[in-house]
Amino acid sequence: MIVFKTFFKVLSRYKFSMIMYLAIALGIITIMSGFNSSGNASYYSVSQGIIVLDNDKSEVSRGLIKYLETINYIYEDSFSDEQITDMMYYTKASNYLVIPEGFGASFLSGTGEPLKIESTKEIDARMGYTVEAEMDSYLNLTANYMKGGYSFTEADELSRESLADMSAVNMVSEVVIQDDKIFTVFTILPYALLTLLCSAVLPVILRFGTMLINRRTGISSMPSAKRQSMLALASALVTIGFICVLIFISSLLSEEMFTARWALIAIDVFVFSMTAVMIIVALSSFGIKPEAAPAITNIVALSFSFLGGIFVPIEHLGGTAKAIGQFLPTYWYSEAINRIKSGSSFEEILNCLLIQLLFGVMVLVIGLMVGKHNVKKTA
Amino acid sequence: MSETIVEVKNLVKRYKELIALDNFNMSIEKGEVFGLLGPNGSGKTTTINCILSLLNYNNGEIKVFGEEMKNDRYDLKRKIGVVMQDVAVFDELSVYDNIDYFCGLYIEDKETRKKYVEEAIEFVGLEGFKKFKPKKLSGGLLRRLNIACGIAHKPELIILDEPTVAVDPQSRNKILEGITELNRNGATIIYTSHYMEEVEQICTHILIMDKGKNVAEGTSDELKRSIKNTENVIVDVRNLDEKHVEAVKKLNHVYDVKYMSDRLTIKCAGGRHNISHVIDYFADNGLDYDRIYSELPTLNDVFLEITGTSLRDQEA
Known part of the structure; x- marks a missing residue:
């Protein structure tokens, strides 16, 4: 339990950046929800x-x-x-x-x-x-x-x-337009999730993974698998917490909850979160210093969001951006949202979810390989 | 009958073409403060990493507490504490929480751990800094925290890798006293350092390593006795002619003389009253000098004679 407990102690040191990025994300979500607000003024x-x-x-x-x-x-x-x-x-x-x-x-x-x-x-x-x-x-x-x-x-x-x-x-037909709010609001969630995970979970995992700490814990009598599983459990709990908060707030803003398409979107968010956690774990294998986390937060969250159709709809992306975007999980998250919106079959939506997971697994495998290589080099 | 705590036999470690450990042998008995001495790159850290199973080795055998040491021997690891040269603590945690975390990797019981953490804090003298974050601590206090993190779980074997680097004299004395106390309390210590005075001061057994080999070992006195050099006579004298340097070389028991920076260093092998012979020579030739004194050989002399180079020169 000591690793689990310490994870949250270290995490608490990053609460200010966490609150800041959460506020930014909620601000953007609120603004986005306003674009589709109902009322005669908009029509x-x-x-x-x-x-x-x-x-x-x-x-x-x-x-x-x-x-x-x-x-x-x-x-x-x-x-x-x-x-x-x-x-x-x-x-x-x-x-x-x-x-x-x-x-x-x-x-x-x-x-x-x-x-x-x-x-x-x-x-x-x-x-x-x-x-x-x-x-x-x-x-x-x-x-x-x-x-x-x-x-x-x-x-x-x-x-x-x-x-x-x-x-x-x-x-x-105003009613139909108002319904679309759920898509607009949920489209922005990957940005919020990525910033929160990169600014909070990533530095903590990086701190536990720094060469010296890793070396010291590596010679302890606690098996590595036990330490890693405690870290994974703590990261998963934090991520689930973020997902719940973001889905709840987004649902409130879009005035829709527990409908069939809400459930599909929630699955999309969950799958993306899993992918995001895999990206975070992979990033932690590259021997990056925890102090670099804010820079990584901006690079990853902004590039993934711009190229993945989070800030700019996929159909408005240029040819090159769209081509690059197809290699990012955010693109397939947005595509899944679009398919849910257009009433596509579950198989079509499932394809988008699987591509996201595939991306996560690939990045994770690369990260673990790099991590293994780094451990050998520093020992 | 003494108990062997660490036994290293014919250890070979290669990094591609480079041989870091070349059939290295070492044996550490219970209750010893074992000094591992050698220049950078001599293989000290590689040896320690192999003992701790942080590194795989090509050949040889390592036994800790009489049993073969492997990466998954957590029962053996439980009895080992390591204080590394670089401070390895969490910047985000307080002094107390850092020690608690590293102790918690060995001790699961909360109450026992609490007791051990308090004792470790008291041992290193950090009672007034429990809630301080590491960044608020001075270099010396940070070193003490580093030590507390490594010894809080009360290990039987403690490995200290250069624990006093860049530490102020006050903290250094505190650390050295602490190591001696740990040893008095029953812990076996492996101590690596570049500071030969420290090694001489606290180590009961010293091993000199060079190029991955065990080149000499014994107590400080045994090592000093094992070399040709038995006494150094030093004369602070200005503008000494080369002919006098050559003449001093011919005095009884003198085997080497160096004159540099107005200092004449005369190495003697055996014999008695060597300093008197030198004083007589200076008086007979009407030579004035500022100061003359005699020194017993140091570990550096031992190292110099065995390896042909000074330990301090290699560090530089």
């Missing part, structure tokens, strides 16, 4: 400026413009080409629509290919596509109503009512 419709040149002036073109006007701000075309270019450049308008002459007649006839509205979008085309989608929704819905035997006036009215209802449906 509002955006009005776009649209420049419309109506060469048709028909009932249909007027109906379309009237509908677009309920959502966006319409500029009737009275601008020069240069002015239009400037308005688009400075994003005062997201689209420049030209309704060709005969568009209304073509639409009402319902035969053949209807005349197309020419749409020019601004530089950041995201908003431009939204306007085009709104336009298509109106025209398709109106055409469908007319096919059902309604007149254009009736179809126009019904379409607007339906599209207004759709906005309400979009508001209801």
Whole structure:
């Protein structure tokens, strides 16, 4: 028990760095959880400026413009080409629509290919596509109503009512967005775990493993296996403690606990923790001084987090970063989260977990081999 | 009848081409303070590491307490305490907790351990520093803590590897007194040091090692008697002509003379009144000198004569 007891005595000397990294991790988790917070403030419709040149002036073109006007701000075309270019450049308008002459007649006839509205979008085309989608929704819905035997006036009215209802449906989808919070919050956990383990458990294991201490304990009457198992048990308890605290806080922040996907994510966290402990044990075999632990904490936690899709989503990583990231357990942790999010099969999720474990085992084997070599060299 | 505590027979240890121990033999009896003397690289630490099973050896036999020493002989390890040259303690723990930890590697019973730790603290004189962290201790106090960590479990065999390096005279005396007391209390001591005065002062048996071999052993007096040199006459004299140096060489029983830095060192082999002969020579030739005195040979002289080089020169 003396090794076990001493582990915690030494660990208590690192409580300040532990508290500091825990506070940083919780701060980041809280901020991340805020990105998906519920409420109307985070969900509002955006009005776009649209420049419309109506060469048709028909009932249909007027109906379309009237509908677009309920959502966006319409500029009737009275601008020069240069002015239009400037308005688009400075994003005062997201689209420049030209309704060709005969568009209304073509639409009402319902035969053949209807005349197309020419749409020019601004530089950041995201908003431009939204306007085009709104336009298509109106025209398709109106055409469908007319096919059902309604007149254009009736179809126009019904379409607007339906599209207004759709906005309400979009508001209801807030619930879905709120649910995604669990993924955002839990994605950051590997960073928190790595920093906590590297700043607390690593220096303690390194201290026990320093050449002189190791030599002194190596000549004692306590078998090496007994000492090592006590150290492993103490490290495991500390790690489990960290996992419980982090999962509990993350669950509170994401307002979700004991659901099926929560359980899957918790398994992912647990598997990653095991991998992280293996990394820590491997690192302790490299003869690093305990004083170097803060530097290692930053190097390991930050590089693993940036390249593994913790801070930046995997899909946003560059080609090289993504290629390197695939060799890190954090990447497969994030990938598992993504697969849980997209409702992938358990086998697909399991693959990610196994790759994490494989990484841990490989690093551990390398660490133990290096450790054995170092012991031979220093004896 | 004396009991052999450590027996090393024909020990051979090779590091690739280098032979660190070359058929080395050593026998330590119960109750001895056994001094292991030799320059750096002579094989002292390798010998100790082999005895402690920290190192595998190529050939030979090591018996501790009459039984073959192996890495898994925890019953034998229980009876051994080691104080290494480098201080090996936890910076994060207090003096008390450090001793408690290292004692706890041998003694599981909490009450016994508590008693032993208190006794070790008292033994090294660290009563006022129990709650101090090692970084707050001076070099001498840190050495004492190092010793306490190695002896707290009351071992029967204590190995001390250069325990007084970089220690102030007060702490050094305290440590040497402590070692003598441990020996009086029944412990057998293996003591390695570069300080020959210390070895002479506390060791009851001395072994001189060189190039992995046992080159001489015995008590301090036996070693000194075993060499040709029986007396050194030293004369502090300025500007002495070479002809006088040569003439002194021809005096009875003188076998070597060196004149360096205004000091004439005359080595004598046997004979009596050697200093009188030198004084007479100086008087007869009208030579003035500042000081003249006679010294018995030291362990350094023993080492110099046996190995052909000074122990202190090799250390440098």
